[in-house]
Amino acid sequence: MEVIVVGSYEEASEKAAEIIEKIVKEKPDCTLGLATGSSPVGMYNELIRKHKEEGLDFSGVHTVNLDEYVGLAPDHSRSYRYFMDDVLFNHINIDKDNTYVAKGIGDMDENLKEFNDVLEKAQVDIQVLGVGADGHIGFNEPSKCLVAGAHKEKLDESTIDANQRFFNSRDEVPRSAITMGIGNIMKAKRLLLIVNGNKKEAAKRLLTDDLVDTMCPVTFLKMHRDVTVILEEALAAEIGYKY
Ligand code: F6R
Numbered sequence: 001m002e003v004i005v006v007g008s009y010e011e012a013s014e015k016a017a018e019i020i021e022k023i024v025k026e027k028p029d030c031t032l033g034l035a036t037g038s039s040p041v042g043m044y045n046e047l048i049r050k051h052k053e054e055g056l057d058f059s060g061v062h063t064v065n066l067d068e069y070v071g072l073a074p075d076h077s078r079s080y081r082y083f084m085d086d087v088l089f090n091h092i093n094i095d096k097d098n099t100y101v102a103k104g105i106g107d108m109d110e111n112l113k114e115f116n117d118v119l120e121k122a123q124v125d126i127q128v129l130g131v132g133a134d135g136h137i138g139f140n141e142p143s144k145c146l147v148a149g150a151h152k153e154k155l156d157e158s159t160i161d162a163n164q165r166f167f168n169s170r171d172e173v174p175r176s177a178i179t180m181g182i183g184n185i186m187k188a189k190r191l192l193l194i195v196n197g198n199k200k201e202a203a204k205r206l207l208t209d210d211l212v213d214t215m216c217p218v219t220f221l222k223m224h225r226d227v228t229v230i231l232e233e234a235l236a237a238e239i240g241y242k243y
Contacts, residue, residue, distance in 0.1 A: 001227045003207065005236050005243050009196055012230045013042025016128070016194055019228065021050055023126055023190075029060040033127030033180075033188050034088075035138075036065065036080045039196040040128055041087055048091040058094040064122055066129070066138040067179035068104040070152060078166055079104060102178050108152055112178060115150040119184045127188035131195060134158050135202040135216035139179035142215040148183030152176055182220055190226040193218070195235060203231065204239040 006012045020043070023030050034040070050056040065080060074081035081101040089099055102115040129137050139153045140146055147153075154176050155163075164170040185191070195203050205216045206229070212219045221227050236243060 001222065001229060003229045003231060003241070003243060005231050005233050005241075007233055009042055009232065012194055012196065012232060013046050015230055016040070016043040016192060017046035017050060019192055020047060020126065020128075021056055024056060024058065024061060027125060028057065029062070030125040031062040031064065031122050033124040033185075034063050034065050034084065035128045035130050036067070036083045037130045039130030039194040043128070043194065044088040048088065051092045056092075058092045061094055062098045062122070063094070063100065064118060064124065065099075065101040066127075066185075067177050068102040069174040070104050070108065070176040070178060071174045072104050074101070074103070078172075102150070104174075104178065108178070112150055112152065115178060115180075119150060119180065119187075124188035126190040126192055127185055129185070129191060129193045129218075129221075131193060131199050131202045131206075131218045132156075132159055133162060133197075133199055133202060135205060135218045137182075137193075137218050137220075138185060139177040140182050140185075140217045142217060144214060146214050146217060146220070147181040149181045150178060150184060151181055152178050182217060186220065186224055191221060191224050191228070193221065193227065193229045195229060195231045200235065200238055203235055203241075207231070207241045208239055 004015055068080045072079035084101055100118050103111040134142055134156055141156045160173045164173050167173050202218050206218050212222055
């Protein structure tokens, strides 16, 4: 596991964008696995800047997103499809037909079948991840068993609390999501985790012992061959991570 310790969120975003840029340049038809939430927003801004100012070309790039809220239509302003269009796709030269965000409304069995089919066919070159305070990746919440494939997941109360900042009230936060499973995530060639925000416990579990625990799903990253974690030095100091 490569751990890059940085001084600020801006630096984390720049480092993450450089990693994505290198892949896009080396393999113009690559598949990027993408995440929503706050952690990757700075990286998306930096990729937009690289596109506009330096001509970074996304015309051949494919993407697949980690998850989508159940019950929100793609044009709902809090859906993850809307989020991705808004924070990235509308500002770069990607073909939206080559971007996939699972559907959160309609027949869920059909949606999950489609999501699993997409994931079966895709070879994700790099999967971008954030981590929840409870250790979730995608929406794989802590549990006695984790699910390998794409599935519907009930959100933990702590995740609903954390995500209410994106909604007008807590009541509006969807109670479930469809998400890549832990197996889908582990099949990506490379994983890039941006640790941002109050993620002390999850970061500690990931970086300061050698245990893999379904009750802290981010610890599964310890079993992947090619993982980059970007961490701010204040958090590294807080968890006693030596580098
Ligand atoms: C988002 C996702 C989630 C977030 C996590 C951290 O697509 O799958 O796992 O990455 O909840 O969220 P932020 O970045 O908002 O702290």
